[in-house]
Amino acid sequence: MLITPALFFHRNKVLKQITKKSKHHSTQLSCCTECLQGTSFRRFGNSLSEYFHLLQLWHKTLKIIGAKFGTSVLSYFLFLKWLLIFNIFSFLINFSFITIPQFVAAEPNNLSFMGLDLLTGAGYFQQTVLYYGFYTNATISKIENGSSYNMQLAYIFSVGIYFVICFLTLLFSMAKSFSRNFTNPHTRSGNASKLLCTWDFNITNEKAVKLTQKNLGTQIKVQNTRILNFSLTERVVRIVIHLVSWVASLGTAVAACAGVYFLSINNLKLFVKEHKNDLESQAAMLVLPVATSLLNAFIPFFYSWLGHLERFQTPGHQIYVTITRNIILKISIVGILCYYWLNIVAASESQCWETLVGQDIYRLVVVDFMFCLLGSFFGEFLRRIIGTTVCVSLGLPEFDIGRNVLDLIYAQTLTWIGILFSPLLPGIQMISFSIVFYVKKVSLLMNCQPPRKVWRTAQMTTSFMFLLFFPSFLGVLSVIGVTVWRLKPSEECGPFRGLSSMYAAVSEWIEILENYTASKWVVWIYHNLISSELFFFVLSVVVLLQILLPLAHLALGTSAKGNMLHTVGRINCPPRPLR
Amino acid sequence: GDPPGPALRTAGRELWETGRPPRCSAGQSCLHCPCPEGCLLRPSRHRASLVLASSSAYKRFSELLPKEERENACSARVPKSQILTLPELRANPFQHRICWVFSTSDDRDDSMSFEDFLDMLSVFSDSATSDIKSYYAFRIFDFDDDGTLDRKDLEKLVNCLTGQGEESRLSNTEMEQLIRNILEESDIDKDGTINLAEFQHIVSRSPDFASSFKIVL
DSSP states (O other): OOSHHHHHHHHHHHHHHHHHHHHOGGGHHHHHHHHHHTTHHHHHHHHHHHHHHHTOTTHHHHHHHHHHHHHHHHHHHHHHHHHHHHHHHHHHHHIIIIIHHHHHTOOOOOOOOOTTHHHHOOGGGGGSTTSGGGSOOSEEOSSTTSOOEEHHHHHHHHHHHHHHHHHHHHHHHHHHHHHHHSSOSOSSSOHHHHGGGOOOTTOOOHHHHHHHHHHHHHHHHHHHHOOOOOOHHHHHHHHHHHHHHHHHHHHHHHHHHHHHHHHHHHHHHHHHHOOOOOHHHHHHHTHHHHHHHHHHHHHHHHHHHHHHHHOOSSHHHHHHHHHHHHHHHHHHHHHHHHHIIIIIITTSOOSOHHHHHHHHHHHHHHHHHHHHHHHHIIIIIIHHHIIIIIOGGGOSOBOOHHHHHHHHHHHHHHHHHHTTTOTTHHHHHHHHHHHHHHHHHHHHHHHOBOOSSOOOHHHHHHHHHHHIIIIIIIHHHHHHHHHHHTSOOOSSSSTTTTSSSTTHHHHHHHHHHTTOSTTHHHHHHIIIIITOHHHHHHHHHHHHHHHHHHHHHHHHGGGHHHHHHHHHHHTTSOOOOOO | OOOSGGGHHHHHHHHHHHHSOOOOOTTOOOSSOOOHHHHHHHHHHHHHHHHHHTHHHHHHHHHTSOGGGGGGTTTOEEOHHHHTTSHHHHTOTTHHHHHHHHOOOTTOSOOEEHHHHHHHHHHTSTTSOHHHHHHHHHHHHOTTOSSSBOHHHHHHHHHHHHOSOTTTSOOHHHHHHHHHHHHHHHOTTOSSSBOHHHHHHHHHTOTTHHHHSOOOO
């Protein structure tokens, strides 16, 4: 990783030069000057990219994890790093374009600070840049007659541009990963030959190598012997078991949602009734996030128990079903919370409903983070103690990649929803993700053993990315869309006070711009892109195509025989190892 | 083009031989570039840029050399025993094959020059294409260097994968069964061996290959 791109460029360059030379023997003299001029330009770029690679975040840590646990566990940490970069980027945008200008126009904060505020996000923080309600609706101008800063536009454009960039990044990385990993037909057949290229060269730790070899050995033995043939009654029984466990899992999800809904209604009463800062009401605020995190933490255990009960034919199948159930649970909990925020909190007679929503999300994020830490303590540390001393047959725990990635997706969804109501939330998530990275790393290296099954890492990564895009990101976009276009902002707080919707700020600005000829292009973009249905229609078609094309490839993969013949046709070609 | 089969064995090696800037030492004539200035200047220049591009690789390489030879690490060769002390290779079950494939030593003692070392790192890097990776993986797995993976190669390969431990090692019948399965699935032209194209076909069906065939310094 350290030396790579630079090296390759250089290699190719050398090769090109040499082949050129061997073709033109007559220009031998000029070849020498060519050699002398050589690569001085490239050299500079090379050394730059070299240092860039050295600066790569956590290069060494990732290498150690890869060496001990292989690519599958590594993919979790890469995903975490990727999300962290998203949050750092968002934090930088929001901080520099929304928060810093606000500091200039800041009003004094006369609330007193209490320790519990850190946990609840209420009290002192209510009057800080953390929340929507604190931001001014004025245009800020320090120099008289100088140019001024429009807070409304800054707010809406920072958030908007961040989401556009997120959307494009997600879409492209997903499409790339799709086309790379899912266009290969015949993924089910040919397990035996796939063995040949399963060796993970990342694993360099001696113990880990031994363990991997052992696991591979047992896996081959199992594959060789396992022939699953079921009689009719067995099949019926299996189908019934599947149905029952689906009903059970969906039932739990619905029950969890109902619980969250009633708790949240209770939560609202707490907000509206009293504005006292006593300890009791503050602690009561924490009931909803703690209950949500508890549901999120314990129901997955039930689901994986169901998965064991069902005895799927392949471990891959089991993983996918469990992940589907978990994502249904998490997304429906987030969905019911969104319903509560947008339909009930927004319509309540509270002073500043946006800040209330921001606080709710803040609490959810913080409590979720603490549960994540507790999860590694109880799920991995205590589990190891038990597995090595009390109940030796259990052995060391394995790192549960699926559950951990889903937790990350859940946390990221909350952050995305919260950006509008609490612009600095990505900063908090940034801190919590970096802590999670270190805690998970230490816990992994101390407590866990390498996964026993061979994961199809590439496919799993693609599906995680897809999950982050489809229910999570698109859901967030619709929530943000409803908030910006449909809901009425609070009358007495926030940058959009007094407007009929947040979007009205943009349309008013465009009306002003129409008077200036110099900014006609902005008006044109507005009329033809942002306020035109046709544009959004075309956009969604493009997105669908991006997603569906690789799938179509996959479907057409049934004609794989043609592919094979094509390959056989290539047999007689000489290899071209380097280009 | 080259005929298929045994010629594959040295194809990559030859490519490097022709693809490498000619090695010039005092009094030795150059292959492609007869003018003396070029011979004197070029190698050092190439090495300089390579070193710039890969200072960490260079540092790691020179650490393998005894202290007195570190000065001219670019022209020295590191013996195989030293190469295998690298933590990245120490536990790798394919360590001997990797040394063999990437070494260009004339004595066939698997020692590596700095350029061999760089070749190795670039093949195992992120930016190597899947074609290159699968080509070299094929050569690493081709234990007898005859250009195809026959039954003996496959047996050795599976033994490397499962290790020599009592419980993981496959019995003879299990090995037979596995190799039969592999050949059934992948030996498209039914000649009883797996050739490069067939191997690349297997690789194209395993998307994890690119990320797992990787060594990071």
